[in-house]
Every structure is written in C-alpha cells, then in structure tokens.
Amino acid sequence: MAFKEVREYQAGDDIRFIEWNVSARMGHAYSKLFEEERELSVYLLIDTSASNLFGTNKQTKRDLITEISAAIAFSAVSNNDKISTILFSDRIEKYVPARKGRQHVLRIVRELLGFTPVSGKTDLEKALRFLTSTAKHKSIVFILSDFVADHYEQALGVAAKKHDVIGIQVFDRMDMQLPRIGLVEISDPETGDNFLFDSNDKYARLRYSKQFDEITSQARRQFKKVGADLLQIETGQDFVAILQQFFIKRK
Known part of the structure; x- marks a missing residue:
C-alpha cells in the first residue's frame, strides 16, 4: 500500500x-x-564476472545471461512494469534505476551487449546487500549468475524476506565434465591462475565434476532454505520454453 x-x-x-x-x-x-x-518493479541482478565468459555450446554463459535478461526486460515493459539492472562482479559495476518504457529497455540491452566490467571476480553477497538497500518496495528479483560464489546465504535470506527472488543459474556442459583430450593447460578466468590438467586421469576428471556438483548443490540448498526459486539453464538450451513452464507452474 x-x-x-x-x-x-x-x-x-x-x-x-x-x-x-x-x-x-x-x-x-x-x-x-x-x-x-x-x-x-523488476530487478535484474546480473553477474558480469569472468567465469561467465566460458561457453562451448553455441554461446557463452554471458551470452545466455544477456538473452535471458533481454527477454525478461521486454516482458516486464510489455506488462507496464518498471525494470532495473544491477551489474556486479566483486563490486557494483553499474546500477540502472527502475523505469518504464521500451527506450529504457533498449538502453539496458545496449549496456549488457557493450559492457566491460572493471573486475573479473565475484561477490554475490555484496550485490545482494546493495539490492536490499536500493529496492525499497517489494519487487521481483532475478539473479542471473553461474553462482561460483561463497558466503551469500545470509544476504540471500534477507533479500528473499523482502522480495520475490528467482535465481537463474547458467552453466555449460564443459562445466560438468571435460572430454578426454590429454594434458591441457587450464586458466582460471577470475584469478588468472594457470595449471596443467590431465583430462585422461580418471580421478582428476572425477574431482572436476565433483566441483561442479558442489556449486550447483550449494545453490539449490541455499535457495530452498530461504524459500526462493532456482532455475538451472544450460548454454544452447531453449530458455524461453523453460521460463514459460516455470511461470505456468508458479501461477
């Protein structure tokens, strides 16, 4: 009221x-x-960290995040709702206040397509705290990220008490498992560290897959704990159909 x-x-x-x-x-x-x-008011909390530059199936994770964000933004404006974006890495990279109108959405899309973040790291907790201090009224909040992040449960819980929070976790098939291609050099996009990885080593492949399982399981567990929804979408998937099914189910 x-x-x-x-x-x-x-x-x-x-x-x-x-x-x-x-x-x-x-x-x-x-x-x-x-x-x-x-x-x-619809808020898009968008992860711009370097881990989202990875992708092997038609697009990168950042491309997928951009497409999903654009679809949600145009859907909001067609419903005469306000739309806002918060781009974050380990800092708030850019904040676009909530407004209506097609021109506003086009501005947001341009920002997403041309934006270059200052940092490649991730701090989801900081982004959630900024959201809580900025969004004064109950809003719908979409968090678009690969959720390669730690220590965000408390901030997520605070946001979920005030807003309707929906997480969209993007991932690539190569996040789950690497092909057997011998000894390869792998670079961590967020830290810049390089290391050799033997993709023919059964136990090394198992550790790699386990790391992905832990990231996705942690996200599911934390969203469930605070009563928020979480979608998991793979690069190359028809995300429109997934979103439609999700909102039909919620309705």
Whole structure:
C-alpha cells in the first residue's frame, strides 16, 4: 500500500491512520489515505564476472545471461512494469534505476551487449546487500549468475524476506565434465591462475565434476532454505520454453 493523500477524518476511518501533525494545525482530525500499488518493479541482478565468459555450446554463459535478461526486460515493459539492472562482479559495476518504457529497455540491452566490467571476480553477497538497500518496495528479483560464489546465504535470506527472488543459474556442459583430450593447460578466468590438467586421469576428471556438483548443490540448498526459486539453464538450451513452464507452474 502506498500513501496517496490526507483528507478530513470520516466516521469509520481507522484511528491508526490519523495524521496528527495536520490535525493539530487544522484544529480537527485528518486521516491518511492509501492506495494499492499495482505496478511492479523488476530487478535484474546480473553477474558480469569472468567465469561467465566460458561457453562451448553455441554461446557463452554471458551470452545466455544477456538473452535471458533481454527477454525478461521486454516482458516486464510489455506488462507496464518498471525494470532495473544491477551489474556486479566483486563490486557494483553499474546500477540502472527502475523505469518504464521500451527506450529504457533498449538502453539496458545496449549496456549488457557493450559492457566491460572493471573486475573479473565475484561477490554475490555484496550485490545482494546493495539490492536490499536500493529496492525499497517489494519487487521481483532475478539473479542471473553461474553462482561460483561463497558466503551469500545470509544476504540471500534477507533479500528473499523482502522480495520475490528467482535465481537463474547458467552453466555449460564443459562445466560438468571435460572430454578426454590429454594434458591441457587450464586458466582460471577470475584469478588468472594457470595449471596443467590431465583430462585422461580418471580421478582428476572425477574431482572436476565433483566441483561442479558442489556449486550447483550449494545453490539449490541455499535457495530452498530461504524459500526462493532456482532455475538451472544450460548454454544452447531453449530458455524461453523453460521460463514459460516455470511461470505456468508458479501461477
């Protein structure tokens, strides 16, 4: 409910909503009037860290995040809702306040297509805390990330109490398992560290797959704990069909 105006007190008005300051000045009682806010604000919390530059199936994870974000933004504006974006790495890279209109959405899409982050690292906790301090009214929040991040459970819980939070975890098939191609040099895109990896080694491949399983399981566990939804979408998948099925199910 949003405050609308003050009018003279009428029989039956809730005394909790008497505006005492105005009443004192005017010499008789005045009440606050409220109206239901029907407009929604949609926030896109978008991970721009370097791990999302990886992709082997038609697109990178960042490409997939951009396409999903654009689809959600155009859907919001067609429903006359406001749309806002928060681009983050281990810092808030860019904040675009919530507004309506097709031109605003086109601006957001341009930002996503041409944006170069300052940092390649990830701090989801910091991004969630910025969201909580910025979004004053209950909103729909989409978090688009590969969730290669730690220590965000508490901040996620705070955000989920105030907003309708939906996580969209993007991943690539090569995140799950590497092919057997012998000894390869692997680079960590966020730290820049390089190391040799024997993809023919059964136990090395097992450790690689286990790491991915731990990341996805942690995301599922933390979202479930705070009562928020989580979708997991692979590069190259038809994300529109997945989103449609998800919202039909929620409805």
